[in-house]
Every structure is written in structure tokens, then in C-alpha cells.
Amino acid sequence: MLTKFFIELGRRILSFMYFFGGLASLSGQTVYQALKPPYNNYRIFEQAKKAGYESLPIVSVVALFIGVIFALQFGYFMQQIGSEMYIASLVALAIVRELGPVITALIVAGRVGAANTAELGSMQVTEQIDALETLATNPIKYLVVPRFVALSLMLPLLTIYGNLIGVLGSYTICVAKLGITSSMYLHMTFSALRYKDLFTGLFKSWIFGMVIALVSCHEGFNVQGGAVGVGKATTRSVVFSFLMIIAADCFFTALFYFIFP
DSSP: OHHHHHHHHHHHHHHHHHHHHHHHHHHHHHHHHHHSSOOOHHHHHHHHHHHTGGGHHHHHHHHHHHHHHHHHHHHHHHHHHTOGGGHHHHHHHHIIIIIHHHHHHHHHIIIIIHHHHHHHHHHHHTTHHHHHHHTTOOHIIIIIHHHHHHHHHHHHHHHHHHHHHHHHHHHHHHHHTSOOOHHHHHHHHHHHOOHHHHHHHHHHHHHHHHHHHHHHHHHHHTOOSHHHHHHHHHHHHHHHHHHHHHHHHHHHHHIIIIIOO
16 A cells, blocks of 8 residues: 555656656747747737637626625725725735736636647647648747747736726725725825836736746647547646646745845
8 A cells, every 4th residue: 555655656746747847848949939030920919819808808807806805805894993095005906916917817727728728739639730740840839939929918918907907896896885085096096006016916927928828838739648638638737827827926926025025
């Protein structure tokens, strides 16, 4: 029994190391190919449309409800201590620093990352990726780079949009329900935010976009076992993306606000 445990543990460790080794290799090749001409602007635009424009509805709904929920939660507590005016500052800081970038990244990872893995996995199973190589087309340049560039550009823009919608949801509740004037809400929101808050949130979104693109493409390129393998790779892609987004968020939060405050 103990032998089986250590065998399984070793297998998991090797699988973990293989994953990060393959991810590091793909990252290096993708960055190199992204900087190397020619640039396929049409494919980048196509992927940007899928990742950005088509994600607007779900980002809008989720961000709006997050703003409403946080306003109600903070409002319930702040009313007890007579500090309703600080609700706007708390919600703005929470959304811009953490919730906006992280929630938007999780939404995109579940929607776009899973789609990338399923699409590339299907191409891998049907040997379309091998066919690209026989036609002297670099699969990373043709398939990964457009997704990498599109997600790197679109996720910060989606985060800005999500932040605005979240603050709008909070504004609606505070003005309509909690009796805070519109001018007071806007004043407390803008007085609480600093350029550093905006920068760190957008920087994290940029990193999250690259993480989603690389993880989803890596899993798609390594699909084995037909349709079942595509399903398993898609699940792994979403799970690993979620874990790496949360880990990266923890690291950069500690870096920007505790190590280099």
C-alpha cells in the first residue's frame, strides 16, 4: 500500500514538472514568434473579437452583480457604524485592485481558454497540426501567437470595462437605496483611487491574459486519446488556468503592496 502511494506521488510530481517544462518551452517559442515578422493581423483581430467583444455580455452581467452585492454587503455594515460615505471608496478599491482583474480573468479562462483547448485539441486529434508542419507552416506562429496577442490585449480592456460596470452597479445601489448623493459617491470613489491601483490591476490582467493563452494552447497541443482526451484536456486547461491566475494574483499583490509598497 505504501509503495503504491509513493509510485502515484512520483507520477504526479513528474507530471507536474512535465507540465511546467512544456509550458515554459511554449512560452519562449511564442514570445519569439510574436516578435518575429510577418504578423498575421487578420487572425489576431479574429481572436481578439472572440476573446473581447463576444465576452462583453457575460462580463457585464457578472461585474454588475458584483458591484451591487458589494454595495449591499458594505452598506449593511457601514450603516451600523454610520459610515455610509466610505462605501464608494471600499467598493472602488476592491473592484479595481482585485475583483475586476481576477473575476474577468476567470470568466475569460472558462469561456475563451476552454474554447482554445477544445479547438486545438480537435486539430491535434485529427492531425491538422501535423498537416500545417508538412506545409512548412509553424503551428505556434499560426495558432498560438494570435491567441496570445489577442488575450494579452483584450483582457486589460475587458478589465477596464468590468471595473466601470461594477462601480456603476455599486453607484446605483448607493444612490437609490442608501441615500448617498451622486456627487458624494463620485468624490469618494476618485479620491480613494491612485494611479498605482489602476496600474497594478491592468498589469495583472495583462499577465492573466498571457497565462490563459499559454495554458489553453499547451493543453490543446498535448491532447491524447481522441474525443475523451479533448474533454480531459479542456478540464485541465480551465483548472490550471484558475490555479495559476489565483497564484499570480497573490504573488503580485504581495509584491506591489507589501514588498514594494
